[in-house]
Amino acid sequence: MATTAVRSERFPDLGDEVLFPRLSDAKLAWLAEHGERRTVQPGEVLYEHGARDAPFYVIENGLVEFVDRKPGKDVYIAQADSRTFIGDIAVFTGEPTISACVAVEATDVIVFDRAALRDMVARWPEMGELVFRTLLARREWHEAEGHGVMRLIAPRGSRRAFEVRDLLERNLLPVRWYDIDTDAESAALLDWLDIPRSETPVLVHATEVMRNPSAAQVARSLALRAEVDGERFDLVVLGAGPAGLASAVYAGSEGLRTFVAEAWAPGGQAGTSTRIENYLGFPTGISGTALTRKATLQARRFDAVLSSFHRAVELADGTEGLVRVDLDDGQHVLARSLVMATGARWRELQAEGIDRFRGAGxxxxxxxxxxxxxxxxxxxxxxxxxxxxxxxxxxxxxxxxxxxxxxxxxxxxxxxxxxxxxxxxxxxxxxxxxxxxxxxxxxxxxxxxxxxxxxxxxxxxxxxxxxxxxxGADPCTEAAAGMLAVDPGGYLLCGSGAADCDSHLCWPLTDREPHLLETVRPGVFAAGDVRSGASNRVAGAVGDGAMVVRFVQEVLAG
The missing domain is CATH 3.50.50.60 (FAD/NAD(P)-binding domain)
Structure with missing residues (x-):
């Protein structure tokens, strides 16, 4: 099918210092010294829409355009010219880019791959702050204008579409649900693609079209799960809510090789909050989505490996005192230390018709x-x-x-x-x-x-x-069954609770007591809502996640 080119009527102003900050001579000179200089030719693609390995570019001279690829149509949405930088926040997160970038004329650029960019950010925090702020602003502009947003086409009552949309939104991937019964453009797109209504939901991502996909198929297509089979980590964190993300940030900042396995999506229950108004440092409040985005970026900045739609199914004793973590896709990792930050899941309401309408009302x-x-x-x-x-x-x-x-x-x-x-x-x-x-x-x-x-x-x-x-909610502790002790409510016992436990799962060491957040298994800790006596507040979970890293360091040094 032929592809037509369309130009957006609302290009952002190149003088907008938020979207296109201008770099001084000194900054350009430093970047040129530490990056790879090259010239791209007119029509050359710097990175493609949906790419997962897009570099970061500084434009010395020239002009480029951003393109939103769609089935049968390329929409040109913005330009960038000399003395600024281009790229997508995906260069830090590993998620797909939400537009392509193409050179309009011969353009001199300075190229940084992901490793070089992270090194630059670490060595030059001022520049790193500018890069993060700008790339986040551009992502927000894309989403506000509807550019690069995945299109989910389905009837309003589609349970499968709800599950796919929830997975994407919770993983901070921009998506919009279009009701096929009320959106004429989506209905026309399905006709153009020759897809019958019976094969909805349909997910359109750039030029890729998925018919009636399950959440698992979408997760696999977007590579939400990390490939880590058999790898050894200083710290494995189960759960990417506030406690798990805080653990990842502080562990990564201390140089610990960290892996975070999240069963569904980062943020936990807090990630679904429309506004958290009693969290320190945000006088006007912050949404769960915004807090999650900032925390995941921060964790990845410190090289933590985050893996979504990746559930731990069993913990077992491994060799050399390590903990073996078996994951639901057949992979496993080995942990020198482990934090259970699996949180709690919403209780199901026992009422007639609830199961039938889950995801459809x-x-x-x-x-x-x-x-x-x-x-x-x-x-x-x-x-x-x-x-x-x-x-x-x-x-x-x-x-x-x-x-x-x-x-x-x-x-x-x-x-x-x-x-x-x-x-x-x-x-x-x-x-x-x-x-x-x-x-x-x-x-x-x-x-x-x-x-x-x-x-x-x-x-x-x-x-x-x-x-x-x-x-209300119940703790998620299934993976730890048979290894860790719980209180009558099913929450993990830690600290003095672990020391005083008199069940067959008890603290085994005589030369030291368990640390405050340590469970009955030495080197395995609990943080956030999954532990007995937790505060059930976002700030409390973050505090647990930060504190537990100090205990992890003591055990690893031990």
Whole structure:
């Protein structure tokens, strides 16, 4: 099929110092001394859309254009000229680039591959800060303009599309879901590609088209999983929530070779938060997505290996005192030390119809796209904790009405005061206490729910298009079964709890006590929500992750 070229009507201004900072003579001279100088010819591709190994370029003289590749169409979206730099944040993260870069004229460039760029950033922090800030700003510009964003085409009620979208969004890969029933352009694209509706969802990434892909197929196509079979690490971290990412950042900064295996996507439950308002250093709050993006970039900057959609299935004693970690794709790694930062998973609500509508109206997180899809709709949030409060207030900005369903008598014992105050000030949020959701109803998607008064037993059926379930969580400790001891709630025992454990899984050493966050297995630690006595706050999890690295160093030096 022929490819047509289209020029965007909204090129960014080359004088924009945020997107195209100008480099001084001194900076250019230093970069030229430490990079590889070369000349690219008109029409030469510097890096392709979807590339995973794109270099970083400094333009000394010349002009280049950025191109959003689409099936049958190249959209020219921006230009860059002399005395600035080009590249994609993917040069740090290893994810696919979201546009191509092509030389318009003969252009003199200074080239840095990934290793050289990381070395440059480490040696020159001021320049590194400018590079990070600029590449993040460009990624935000791409996403805001809709350039390079993956297109997911499916009916609104598609559970498989929901799973794919959740995987991509949570892994910080830009994607937009287009409802085939309401978006004429997407329907026309499927006709042009000769793809029947029965083969949706369809995922379009640059010029690649995936028909009815599973989350596993998408993860494999985008290489979300790292290839690490048989490798040995100073530290293996299981889980990439706030605790796991903090462990990776601090371990990497101390020179420890670190591998992070995450079962689904970085960020944990905090990554789904629309806004965290009580986290130190962010007076106006920060979204879970933004915090996760910054933390993953920071971890990768210190050479931590992050692997998503990669679940640990079993821990076992390896040779030389190492811990063997078996992963769900058949790979395994060996760890000199290990941090369990697997967090907790949302509890499932026991109500009629819940399983049928999971991903088609029943959700466990209010991601930005979920909030937007609830515009002018009636929705229900089940739960009385901070996550439920954050979801309710964010949904209220778009939804016609939000009903918060709580089993208890009041929110004040389970939710932070600032969220309660915000809920009380919202005219379109209603709180139903001493109430439980007992059923959801609908055809293809949720259309209504039944609520039961726990006092008189009366049942009310209310119209709604989405139910967000946030009723607490259970620890994720399956991989450690048979190796690590837990408390009655299933949380990992650490420190004095591990020392005092009198089960068959007990602390084996007589020459020292376990460290504060160390489990019954020497060299294996727990951080964040998975450990007994955790604070269940983002800041507490980050504190655990930072603290545990000091204990890891002591054990490794031991």
């Amino acid at each position: 029943v959700y466990h997180a209010a991601m930005p796209t979920d909030v937007e899809r609830c515009r002018d709709e009636d929705v229900i949030v089940v739960g009385g904790g901070n996550s439920a409060g954050q979801a309710a207030t964010q949904l209220a900005s778009r939804a016609r009405s939000v009903r918060v369903v709580v089993r208890g008598k009041a929110l004040k014992s389970t939710m932070s005061h600032y969220l309660i105050d915000r809920i009380e000030r919202s005219s379109n949020i209603e709180v139903s206490t001493e109430t439980e959701l007992v059923a959801v109803h609908g055809s293809a998607t949720v259309e209504s729910a039944s609520l039961r008064d726990r006092g008189d037993g009366g049942v009310e059926q209310v119209a709604c298009t989405a139910v967000f379930v946030m009723i």
